[in-house]
Amino acid sequence: MGNSLEMLDTLTWEFEQQTTSRKAYEVLSIMVSVQAVAMWGKMAPSHSITAIMITDDQQTIVTGSQEGQIILWDLSSELKISSKEILFGHTASVTCLAKAREFEKQPYVVSATENGEMCVWNVTSGQCIENARLPYRHTAIYYYHCSFRMTGEGWLLCCGEYQDVLIIDAKSLDVLHTLSSSESSDWINCMCIVHSARIQEDSLVAVSITGVLKVWDLSASLNSIQERQSVCEKESKSLDCINCQAVRFCTYTERLLLVVSPTCWQVYDYCDFSLLCTEFCKSGQCFAGGEVLAAYRLIIWTEDGHSYIYQLLNSGLSKSLYPADGKVLKETVYPHLLCFTGMKENKSFPFVMGFMNERKEPFYKILFSGEDSGRITLWHVPDVPVSTFDGSPKEIPITATWTLQDNFDKHHSMSEGIIDHLCASKDGIKSAVVSSSVYIPSLDKLVCGCENGKIFVTLGLKTARARLLENISLLKDNLPYKVLNGHSSKVTCLLYPHDKSVRFDPSWLLSGGQDSIVICWDIFTGDILHQFSLQSGPVMELLRSPENYRLKDHSIVFCVCSDHSVAILHLQKGVCLLHARKHLFPVKKIKFDPIENLLIVFCEDCSVYIWEIET
Numbered sequence: 001m002g003n004s005l006e007m008l009d010t011l012t013w014e015f016e017q018q019t020t021s022r023k024a025y026e027v028l029s030i031m032v033s034v035q036a037v038a039m040w041g042k043m044a045p046s047h048s049i050t051a052i053m054i055t056d057d058q059q060t061i062v063t064g065s066q067e068g069q070i071i072l073w074d075l076s077s078e079l080k081i082s083s084k085e086i087l088f089g090h091t092a093s094v095t096c097l098a099k100a101r102e103f104e105k106q107p108y109v110v111s112a113t114e115n116g117e118m119c120v121w122n123v124t125s126g127q128c129i130e131n132a133r134l135p136y137r138h139t140a141i142y143y144y145h146c147s148f149r150m151t152g153e154g155w156l157l158c159c160g161e162y163q164d165v166l167i168i169d170a171k172s173l174d175v176l177h178t179l180s181s182s183e184s185s186d187w188i189n190c191m192c193i194v195h196s197a198r199i200q201e202d203s204l205v206a207v208s209i210t211g212v213l214k215v216w217d218l219s220a221s222l223n224s225i226q227e228r229q230s231v232c233e234k235e236s237k238s239l240d241c242i243n244c245q246a247v248r249f250c251t252y253t254e255r256l257l258l259v260v261s262p263t264c265w266q267v268y269d270y271c272d273f274s275l276l277c278t279e280f281c282k283s284g285q286c287f288a289g290g291e292v293l294a295a296y297r298l299i300i301w302t303e304d305g306h307s308y309i310y311q312l313l314n315s316g317l318s319k320s321l322y323p324a325d326g327k328v329l330k331e332t333v334y335p336h337l338l339c340f341t342g343m344k345e346n347k348s349f350p351f352v353m354g355f356m357n358e359r360k361e362p363f364y365k366i367l368f369s370g371e372d373s374g375r376i377t378l379w380h381v382p383d384v385p386v387s388t389f390d391g392s393p394k395e396i397p398i399t400a401t402w403t404l405q406d407n408f409d410k411h412h413s414m415s416e417g418i419i420d421h422l423c424a425s426k427d428g429i430k431s432a433v434v435s436s437s438v439y440i441p442s443l444d445k446l447v448c449g450c451e452n453g454k455i456f457v458t459l460g461l462k463t464a465r466a467r468l469l470e471n472i473s474l475l476k477d478n479l480p481y482k483v484l485n486g487h488s489s490k491v492t493c494l495l496y497p498h499d500k501s502v503r504f505d506p507s508w509l510l511s512g513g514q515d516s517i518v519i520c521w522d523i524f525t526g527d528i529l530h531q532f533s534l535q536s537g538p539v540m541e542l543l544r545s546p547e548n549y550r551l552k553d554h555s556i557v558f559c560v561c562s563d564h565s566v567a568i569l570h571l572q573k574g575v576c577l578l579h580a581r582k583h584l585f586p587v588k589k590i591k592f593d594p595i596e597n598l599l600i601v602f603c604e605d606c607s608v609y610i611w612e613i614e615t
Contacts, residue, residue, distance in 0.1 A: 044404040049370030056103035064094025081402035098141035132173035159188035252295035291355040310335040449491025455484035487513035495542035512539025530574035537563035
């Protein structure tokens, strides 16, 4: 578990403010070394994979998810997979993962999210070493360190939805400098570090979203970067490809450069960037990435999870031949398909894929993928792919596949969930699944909203203690609870506003549902105080008004709905003050101007709406 937690679909307890018995505290503190404990039932938490990597030692798989959590998976020498730890620290979808140090010395990886969060994790201990929030959305990160020319821990070279390439300090996560463009400055889609063992020089090769290839000389720019001088590309060339997905340098030949776009993949001569080969994708497919397997051998994969291994064959053209115009005729190559990977029939989209070729022993070449369903799949790519007897491409079967749910199913002795004893009673339904939860430290109340619309309120610490000790008699006989009935479908969010602001009544509990209803409950009696029918779609989030809010009555909350609308609710009066419905895209952030009493809504398409609340 990470040291910064945000738990979705889990039950969380904070112990600092508790006045319960010392015995109960000791029982729970023995179980965990941090100030929270998470419990699940028989269903694993959702983990829609958006980023995946394998560490350099090939002993750990790291996956980032749409939900924000990161999972560490053990990878055995026999390529068997098992989940190890879930790291909670991000509040938004993970966009990319990368190593953050020389792995043999420090086993660190870095993660980045859609809202600019960055975390450096120790994959051995699961601890968050460093974190930062930057105004950048990264889509790719590469670690760079030149031991005999650089001091410190190295750099993180980042690209994404901003101009050119950012240089971030790998230790502090501070922005150090920018690799800028002298012309055609644009977002960078993909990049790779080119290290030439022959001349001991490093370069960064990148391709912009409009298909312009740029090369920055890293070795020659170290001093300029450290002194914050302008660093521009040394070479630039416009390629005939848009929205490039990957660019890779062939370290075996130090001559070939692979460029993958959705419609085709191409091979260029790195010396002068002349085109040597082009291969177009099949109808209905889109290429998504690729890697260099060996000299003149490539692996290319598609958006739907297929992959193909090609051998580049010499065309037979000689550089000694001169055409009529007197120019040297470049040597070209053409691809020969050797083999392809097998697929599962029940795959889920989208796919994220990668390739690892760095293990010392037993020298595995591994192709790996992560799916929206949370499934990881591995293929062991043979060192020398061979065709079938008739010369047709050979299929490489799946080596291993695993999900988080497989780990849950593997342990049959799993205890019940923390409110399963309530769902089995006359007031509940056996199939109730917790869809949202909140713990109220000051009252020691655990509130669980379920997919069937019911809300259970019980004592948090006593219930947790009884469940951890499997004291079923205490659960069934001695723990009071309430069932709140008001929603007709899934409870999507809960809020107890008094725990962070004394201006709210301590009896108020708010719930939002898939039925587009917000209910204000009396948490002590279980009565409905107010019901707001928004008629806008599922309620996604409930937020308190800020402390410096200037309305005469401060009992104001805001709710964000799935139809991109924002509602302002007055709890004391039981009325909806404003329902802002004109947003064309999902709401990403809400800010307030306390001086002018303005509501500022920021949407996913970067549009901003300003609402005058009082009018």
